[in-house]
Amino acid sequence: MGDNHHPLAEMAEEDGDHQPLRGSDPPDQVLDTVLETVLQFLTCRQDRNSASLVCQSWHRAEALTRSELFIGNCYAVSPARATARFPRVESIYIKGRPRFADFNLMPRNWGAHFRPWVSAMSRAYPWLEKVYLKRMSLTNDDLALLADSFRQFKELELVFCEGFGTKGLSEIASKCRQLRVLDLSDTEVIDDAMDWISSFPEGETPLESLTFDCVECEINFEALEGLVARSPSLKKLRLNRYVSIRQLYQLLIKAPQLTHLGTGSFSQSENIQHLDDNQDLDYHSAFAACKSLVCLSGFKEVMPEYLPSIYPVCANLTSLNFSYTNINPQQFRSVIVHCHKLQNLWLLDTVCDEGLQAVAASCKDLRELRVFPVHPDEDIEGPVSEVGLQAISEGCRKLQSILYFCQRMTNEAVIAMSRNCPDLVVFRLCIMGRHQPDHVTRKPMDEGFGAIVKNCRKLTRLAVSGLLTDKAFSYIGQYGKLVRTLSVAFAGDSDMGLRYVLEGCPRLQKLEIRDSPFGDEALWAGAHRYYNMRFLWMSSCRVSRLGCQEIARSMPHLVVELLRYEEEDAPFVEEDNNNFSVLYMYRSLEQTRNDAPESVTIL
């Protein structure tokens, strides 16, 4: 968030060999020690990147004192190179697949394997404490290796990952005795029929955070109850939908110290046959006892009649995730009117424009809003529209980040938001109908998005949609000087659109484009930018294999991958230009990777 850094520095973080060109000083032990002592306090990686460029001493000292390693693209640098340059890493953050892979636009076996990293680190960083992976593939064996290799391992966070199962979780639970954090978010976990909750050791645990709301397997509730009871430091607990509201109650009365709670299903289990089932427990009191609760999520199969039990905690909530919660505007309103401190809110559009009006009235401190479609379709009249967006813009002036799915929108509402919410850093609007114009004026959505880049001076992330001409892109190029991430779909008229962006946005790092009429000329126009970007994704556009080959030939540190999408289950529009559907290119210090599947051609 809000990364303002010099493009060269970003390259330096991945470039182990890039030594600064000052005259080489003879190594001074005292100076080096002083340097290291000072530099260890530098935490921000952009500052560290800058420091490493000052001179050789600084480069060396910085490398020795960097304890947090951020790898923005797992293929930009090899594990060998990273571990060689930074010998004392305690926590590592690795990102794999590009974001559009989440929408089935990439073959599943494309890559981003954790194995080479965990292998290298098992030798290089025996004291490793923290691993955070995003969009990586990992196996049970990888988790077993991790559990075996790092005696002090404390935190594992997996976001949008896949490839492993409950067996792997069991390894982590049983062997990582100092485990404080085990967080799985939107991660696919295979049901290996392994009771991983029971794998946690007996006795008190140092667990602080346990998140498994995405795990689609039943769990041993008794074991979970026991685990919670013997984890006095537990602050964050996010349950999956196999936990009923009765079971939630049992946990809450054992853990009133929780600050973050994912409620699980929040409904009655259908299977329980107990005699006292009809007797409702005092859920209200159980919640009232949780005086520290600030973050609430779950409600995966919510029975709305139980919602009033959360009223006691609403006044303190700063974060509420109702994005799996199918409730109507009235049910939602009765909750949201109590939530005056809310800063982060995720919703389903079933709350309708009315629900958003209620948010605007109650949540004056709102910073982040996400509205997801309950029915991600193109041919129905959606329940939220420009009315909701306008209301939010008027009521939530401190808004910094918004993701809004809708069926219809107007320039007027978007312009209003650009004026009312000048602090916007992230603006992602998804008008689900492709090429949809402003539904009142029938004009393209150019002016709306233009106003956003013009008026929101802090904007770093933008996703556009609806009917857009090259004009919209000229606005982005002209005003979007801080934009780092841009997502484009079904937009633009000609190569000029892409050119405006590539020539106008100096901070652009991640550019993902699909189904837009941009071709080889535009691709060439951006050649001067690609070493300063993390990646460029173009799918179903007009680039040709020849054009891509030219780029690949002239830029040796750029990996140019052409992907053919071949899976049978999903329908796919045939590409007629040289038989590839995705161009994915990224800078890298390494040779061509050897783990790519057949559907990938690396030029």
Add this chain to the structure above:
Amino acid sequence: MSAPGRAGHSPEMVEYSGAMNLDETELTLGLPGGESRGKSGTKRGFPDTIDLSIGAKRRSLTGGGEAAKDPDIAVAERREDEVSGTISSKPPATKTQVVGWPPVRSFRKNVMTKSCKFVKVAVDGAPYLRKVDLEMYSSYQQLLAALEGMFSCFTIRKYLKERKLMDPANGGEYVPTYEDKDGDWMLVGDVPWKMFVESCKRLRLMKGSEAVGLAPRASASTCTSSSS
């Protein structure tokens, strides 16, 4: 006239099913296959749309004239008219299923389909189609009230036993019917609510005169039971 169970499909629509995706011939306001659905900003009441509906439907099917032109070309021509401002040079995309659009993760989609039951609602003579989520209601009364809200011209008759919807402008009655899992068209209200939710595939508000052929599944006495 159209037979029950065809949701008002006229012969012309069936003829074109080869040329276009059948979904595109559903009753919608505007052009089949059109990204710009031609919906105006304000919702119009049903009486306002009656005249338009007959004309528009015919135009959208036959491409602007009595003679049947190639529907895809006609669609393209209409789109140029409809979208004012810069006309983009790209060809109008046909409405095929597109991978990964809208950009909602399958994880989220998979979880959500478990708790939704969306069915299409067609009203005889109306040019637009709606969808309702049956899971949002817990009784027939709530459902019919919601339908009344959507097709804003109707009023539910006082005699709920009959469960008909009146259109004051038209003077006719509308009978709520549904297509069940077996493909049969049934009168709404004959089975317990939960059973209805499970078996209902789509709803159709039929003109009273049309519903004559539909006999209630059970005897008249079950109709008098409370709407639950």
